[in-house]
Every structure is written in C-alpha cells, then in structure tokens.
Amino acid sequence: MxxxxxxxxxxxxxxxxxxxxxxxxxxxxxxxxxxxxxxxxxxxxxxxxxxxxxxxxxxxxxxxxxxxxxxxxxxxxxxxxxxxxxxxxxxxxxxxxxxxxxxxxxxxxxxxxxxxxxxxxQPKRLDVTDAQRYEGKNLHYSMKSLKSLQNKTVLISGGGDAAIDCAVELLEIAKKVIVVYRKNECRAHEAQVNKLVKGNAKFMMNTTIDSFIGTKDGTAIQQVLLKNNASGIRSNHEVDHVIVQHGYxxxxxxxxxxxxxxxxxxxxxxxxxxxxxxxxxxxxxxxxxxxxxxxxxxxxxxxxxxxxxxxxxxxxxxxxxxxxxxxxxxxxxxxxxxxxxxxxxxxx
Ligand SMILES: Cc1cc2nc3c(=O)[nH]c(=O)nc-3n(C[C@H](O)[C@H](O)[C@H](O)COP(=O)(O)OP(=O)(O)OC[C@H]3O[C@@H](n4cnc5c(N)ncnc54)[C@H](O)[C@@H]3O)c2cc1C
Incomplete structure (x- = not known):
C-alpha cells in the first residue's frame, strides 16, 4: 500500500x-x-x-x-x-x-x-592500493578528535586551506606533523603556512603518497612510502595517522x-x-x-x-x-x- x-x-x-x-x-x-x-x-x-x-x-x-x-x-x-x-x-x-x-x-x-x-x-579519495582498507582505521578524510591525535605522528596530504589548517591545529598536539603536497608550493593562506614553518612541521613539496605498509595484523597503516615527483626519490615514514585533504x-x-x-x-x-x-x-x-x-x-x-x-x-x-x-x-x-x-x- x-x-x-x-x-x-x-x-x-x-x-x-x-x-x-x-x-x-x-x-x-x-x-x-x-x-x-x-x-x-x-x-x-x-x-x-x-x-x-x-x-x-x-x-x-x-x-x-x-x-x-x-x-x-x-x-x-x-x-x-x-x-x-x-x-x-x-x-x-x-x-x-x-x-x-x-x-x-x-x-x-x-x-x-x-x-x-x-x-x-564526498571527499576526494586517495587513489593508492589498500587506501580503502585503512579508511576509518588510521586513514581519515576529515580531522579526527584532537585527543586521538595527541602525541602521535600525523601525515597530512594536501596543500589547500583545509589541509594546512588541519596541520596548524595539530602543531601543539601531535608529536610530529608531516605535510606532503604534490605541487611545489602550498595554495593555503600564507599566514597559516608560516605558522607551520615556525612550528617545525616537516614540509615535503612535489611529493605524493606512493603506497602503504601495513601493521603485521593488517589493520592499520604503519609506514607511508612517499615519492618526490621532481627528484624521483622515495622515502619511508613511520606514522600513526594519515589525514587526506584533497578537496571534495x-x-x-x-x-x-x-x-x-x-x-x-x-x-x-x-x-x-x-x-x-x-x-x-x-x-x-x-x-x-x-x-x-x-x-x-x-x-x-x-x-x-x-x-x-x-x-x-x-x-x-x-x-x-x-x-x-x-x-x-x-x-x-x-x-x-x-x-x-x-x-x-x-x-x-
Ligand atoms: C568546512 C566548513 C565549515 C563551515 N563552518 C561554518 C560555521 O562555522 N558556521 C556556519 O554558520 N556555517 C558554516 N559552514 C556552512 C554550513 O555547514 C552550511 O551552510 C550548512 O551545512 C548547510 O546546511 P544544508 O542542510 O543546507 O546542507 P548540507 O549540510 O550540505 O546537507 C545536505 C544533505 O543533503 C544530502 N543529500 C544531497 N543530495 C541528496 C539526495 N539526492 N538524496 C538524499 N540526500 C541527499 C547530503 O548528503 C547532505 O547530508 C561551514 C561549511 C563548511 C564546508
């Protein structure tokens, strides 16, 4: 009926x-x-x-x-x-x-x-093998509760306002903040970028996420393999959380x-x-x-x-x-x- x-x-x-x-x-x-x-x-x-x-x-x-x-x-x-x-x-x-x-x-x-x-x-999803598997575990598409990120190593992918604001917010909370961005310069507000520079965040420009290495039980990302697209150099980074802010x-x-x-x-x-x-x-x-x-x-x-x-x-x-x-x-x-x-x- x-x-x-x-x-x-x-x-x-x-x-x-x-x-x-x-x-x-x-x-x-x-x-x-x-x-x-x-x-x-x-x-x-x-x-x-x-x-x-x-x-x-x-x-x-x-x-x-x-x-x-x-x-x-x-x-x-x-x-x-x-x-x-x-x-x-x-x-x-x-x-x-x-x-x-x-x-x-x-x-x-x-x-x-x-x-x-x-x-x-919908947030733009990361096109990397296994990204879907880690989503909601330690791969996030929005900022998580600050408490869960306290004293953690957090890698943020993106160079726009949302990514940089997120990184600034974490400066005094996280143990280490790493920002990776595919271009050679961030698009975000200059004042916010300066705060990150002063706050000792690690900036990696021309860089993208290449792949993930999971924990032994496969439930979370343990390391992120990054690729510098200008030099071709790859590097491994231990992380607790990855936050992707690539727009919507x-x-x-x-x-x-x-x-x-x-x-x-x-x-x-x-x-x-x-x-x-x-x-x-x-x-x-x-x-x-x-x-x-x-x-x-x-x-x-x-x-x-x-x-x-x-x-x-x-x-x-x-x-x-x-x-x-x-x-x-x-x-x-x-x-x-x-x-x-x-x-x-x-x-x-
Ligand atoms: C990052 C950010 C920060 C903001 N900060 C503030 C702030 O501090 N103060 C403030 O006042 N405003 C703020 N805003 C703006 C505020 O969030 C929006 O004005 C508000 O959410 C609009 O509400 P809405 O219900 O019209 O639309 P939405 O919040 O977009 O909700 C629309 C809903 O419709 C659903 N929907 C769409 N199409 C369909 C469909 N075909 N079938 C079923 N469901 C569908 C969507 O999934 C969504 O849940 C902010 C916005 C953003 C993006």
Whole structure:
C-alpha cells in the first residue's frame, strides 16, 4: 500500500533536520531521506572545528553540534531513510510527488522540501592500493578528535586551506606533523603556512603518497612510502595517522520529470524566494541549495529557510492554517515534554 506523507525532505543536514523539527511542530507527517549513513550534512565534514556564529549557541565543536541538530530534528519522530539517495522526483496527475530512491523504492508525498545542500559532497579519495582498507582505521578524510591525535605522528596530504589548517591545529598536539603536497608550493593562506614553518612541521613539496605498509595484523597503516615527483626519490615514514585533504567531489543530486519546472541558478542550486518557495508549486527548499536575494549561506540562514519553507508547505497543503507556527514557549506540542523536563530538573 502507498503510504503518503505531507512532506518529504531531501537531505538530513542542518536545513533538513530543522525542517523536520518545525514540520513536526506544525503537525505534518514528515519523512527525511538522506544519502549518507549519518545525519548532520556538511557539519560532519568539520567535527573538530569550533562553531561560534549560531545565535544563542556558545562555542561548540562541529561533532557535538551535529548531534544536537540530529536530536532536535528527530523530536517529532519523522520517518528517516538513511543510506538512501533520491534519484528522481515526479509529479502525478493530482500534483502530488513520487520520489524514487537508489534502492528502487518509491516515496509518496504531497509536498517536498529540497534540503540537499547543493548535491552530494564526498571527499576526494586517495587513489593508492589498500587506501580503502585503512579508511576509518588510521586513514581519515576529515580531522579526527584532537585527543586521538595527541602525541602521535600525523601525515597530512594536501596543500589547500583545509589541509594546512588541519596541520596548524595539530602543531601543539601531535608529536610530529608531516605535510606532503604534490605541487611545489602550498595554495593555503600564507599566514597559516608560516605558522607551520615556525612550528617545525616537516614540509615535503612535489611529493605524493606512493603506497602503504601495513601493521603485521593488517589493520592499520604503519609506514607511508612517499615519492618526490621532481627528484624521483622515495622515502619511508613511520606514522600513526594519515589525514587526506584533497578537496571534495560534488555530485548533482536527482532528476525531475518534464512536468516539474524547477529553475536552477547553475548546475546545483535552485532559484527561489525567502519564503522557501521554488519555481514549482509544491516543491519548497531550504539551506544551501536555495538561492534568493539576501540569502545567508550559514547555519543560521539554513534554520531561517527551514521555518519559512515549512510554513509555506503548511499553507500550500492547508490554505486556512495560520501563516506562521505558534512560538514554542506557548505551543501545546511541548506540554508533555515540558512536564518531563521540569520533573527531571526537580528530581535532579
Ligand atoms: C568546512 C566548513 C565549515 C563551515 N563552518 C561554518 C560555521 O562555522 N558556521 C556556519 O554558520 N556555517 C558554516 N559552514 C556552512 C554550513 O555547514 C552550511 O551552510 C550548512 O551545512 C548547510 O546546511 P544544508 O542542510 O543546507 O546542507 P548540507 O549540510 O550540505 O546537507 C545536505 C544533505 O543533503 C544530502 N543529500 C544531497 N543530495 C541528496 C539526495 N539526492 N538524496 C538524499 N540526500 C541527499 C547530503 O548528503 C547532505 O547530508 C561551514 C561549511 C563548511 C564546508
């Protein structure tokens, strides 16, 4: 049997998660479809970065912030499909939407919120034998917890801002920092590169990772064999961790049927307005995917977009509903939850 949802949200990043929260607050039956195993979107790319610029939120590590937005996004128990990519969106004769995902399943929805952040972003993987085997062990594509890198020898591959920032952050934490880059000069901000030079990081330009030598039990990288592409000289280096920061590949998200007129800004982003409306009735958008004059491409902008998109969905589905949701402090949806919180505080 077809199970219909009021709204299906493509993407479980900050915009999608906050849309799910707000959609629950507005009493709509909601589904999130997320390509990755973990919800959290791009914030998962910077787990060890401190986030300062979200109103009312004191400085918080990306990893913790991601956990918070996931918890908030699931407040009203939306249906969540993880590891699932939306491949196409079709409109039926009743102007409802059918989404097809990469597992061949169909998802039925009266409205859609695009919160897909500009496509699927994947770190550029290292094209070296056994790289896949060590991934998630001691080969990483984003910065790991600083604690796990304390007093360790860390080799960082890459010469852009992300790689160099990562190396700078490790200067006073790791035992040794080695930076290898395929070109003869780093592309990163000069001031950051200077910090590395002063901080005694080992720089190896014109150098790439040639191969890995694993530990005896084969569970981790023990040595990295490097090749200097200018001189041809190879060298072996004992390491505890390897962090690869070679940038990201962006994959365009999904196709739409010819009856859907979604106007794009370029290959990835959609044109719309500050009410979260796109150029197609019934399809709304929030977060990085949506462009309009005055757009703020930050977390706070994604949250604002989410509220606007959800209010627009509500009015699209129920034209007589209030234009905006009731403030949370007076909202009936929280009565029972507030009692629980107050009780647990009294009993603490
Ligand atoms: C390194 C870095 C540091 C940043 N630092 C800050 C900061 O300090 N402060 C700040 O305010 N902002 C910061 N930002 C920006 C902020 O992270 C983004 O604005 C925010 O993540 C946008 O949220 P979003 O939900 O729109 O998109 P995303 O976070 O990109 O989430 C989109 C989600 O949609 C999923 N998806 C895409 N296509 C599909 C599909 N077809 N099917 C299913 N799922 C799909 C993706 O997998 C992803 O999980 C930073 C960004 C980066 C890259």
């Amino acid at each position: 077809k199970e219909w949802y009021d709204v299906t949200i493509i993407g479980g990043g900050p915009a999608g998660l906050y849309s799910a929260f707000y959609s629950g607050l507005r009493g709509m039956k909601t589904k999130i479809i997320e390509y990755q195993q973990n919800l959290g979107g791009k914030v998962l790319l910077y787990p060890e970065k401190m986030i300062w610029d979200v109103g009312g939120q004191l400085p918080v590590l990306g990893e913790k912030f991601a956990k918070q937005i996931v918890q908030q996004g699931l407040t009203f128990d939306p249906t969540v499909c993880r590891n699932t990519k939306v491949e196409s969106v079709e409109k039926d004769a009743n102007n409802n939407f059918i989404l097809t995902t990469n597992d061949g399943k169909k998802h039925y929805s009266r409205a859609v919120i695009l919160a897909n952040g500009g496509g699927i972003i 590949n962006r994959e365009s998200s999904f196709t739409v049927d010819p009856n859907i007129t979604l106007e794009k800004k370029d290959d990835y982003f959609y044109k719309g307005d500050s009410f979260g409306c796109t150029t197609e009735n019934g399809i709304f958008a929030a977060g990085d995917i949506l462009t309009y004059d005055g757009k703020i491409n930050l977390l706070v902008g994604a949250f604002q977009d989410a509220v606007q998109a959800v209010n627009s969905v509500k009015n699209y589905l129920e034209p007589t509903a209030p234009k905006v949701g009731m403030v949370s402090s007076h909202h009936k949806a929280f009565e029972e939850r507030n009692k629980e919180i107050i009780h647990s505080q009294l009993n603490a």
